[in-house]
Amino acid sequence: MKNLTTLFFTICGLLLFSSCSSEDKNAGEENLNAIAFSADAHIRTSTLSQRILDFITINYPGLTIIEAEIEDNNNFEITLSDHTELIFDSEGNFLGEDRDDEDDFGDEDLEVSELPQNIINFINEHFPGVDIDEAERENNGHYEVELDNDMELIFDADGNFLGVAHDQNEDEDEQGETDINPNDLPQAIKDYISVNYPEDIIIEAEIEEDGSYEVTLDNGIELEFDEEGNFLSAEDGNGDDDDDDDDQDEND
Template structure:
């Protein structure tokens, strides 16, 4: 009799242990590495390195606007975002192809309303980035989804909506975290005077304020650096020719 009772207790204990083990298995969730890095389909490029025909086209056709962002798309085209959010598409030689209309999938990448993202992507963002809105969403030519949040975080998901990592350019030397696009008219007057005197035939096609000064790109591809007081620091053209002497940069 004692043996029967002991056997019964043993079986009950085993059943409880199996039950608990099953519950634990049900509670196991896949860990997500939010610091994982995924290479973006599109690569940022410096405005000063763009083909001259692109700089000429923007300067001629949009003289009152500046370039806010330049990218090489995975379709081997340049996408240029202007200060009024107009997106221009050029081929790799700098020939103008057209204006990218966000409502029409005419140049490969498909702009999406956040509500059009797969539900598992929306759920992922709601869970891991609560309270952060979606600023921009795209479906790339390679099938991946790229999502930019309101806090400038970029997330990459595959075609099934599975998280791949935070977006990063293939060229990890590109970093615009310390750059703020500004209207050229808001540059210190000393900088505007310097450009008017030394580059009278050129226009400002991009202006940025950085942690340690200002960076100004002219429509001939010359990139000028100034310190926070507006004093000239250096000049570099798109071919990489440096000029640190403000008396010889003409």
């Protein structure tokens, strides 16, 4: 009887240990899939404040925006078509140009060898065979590591994993878009904008994966055209239909 009791508790212990191990594994998997909302987030050009759009139009004529991000300190980092990086605060005030050879705005480029060892260990364990493309220490002390599979991982100042960098563009399936020079747009698109938006300037032009075009003007309006350059729709920076454009079409 004593042996049976011992066997019973032994089996219970093994089952409990197995359950805990499974829970720990699942928790680790959930943590790996976590979203680090404090990471830099890509945003649509049309959602930038009018103050930022006006500043770029006036001070960087002829250049377009190829990337816009909100950093974890709520600053905006804007990359122009000549790869100049501009920094604005949360109110849209211009702070300066972010140059690679300076550290004016808090982000510090790091060599892989400068990363804490626990970050290296984490990547080797969870992403075997995947190399680190680049690494940064953010102004809040966090580490942002981009792998050569384009995944961005965020770690705290002690090297503890926080999550995967959140990219708003992923929700909009924009991975197939390519930035182009506005001069390379079909003539039909340029003519349409000249007639319907004569006072506005193209601040971003993209060709979609399906061959259609998306053009953002310096008033925050997004215009959609098909692959032949025929107008499809217009939206403001908040995703609303541009009623003014509809009125223009009715009057044409």
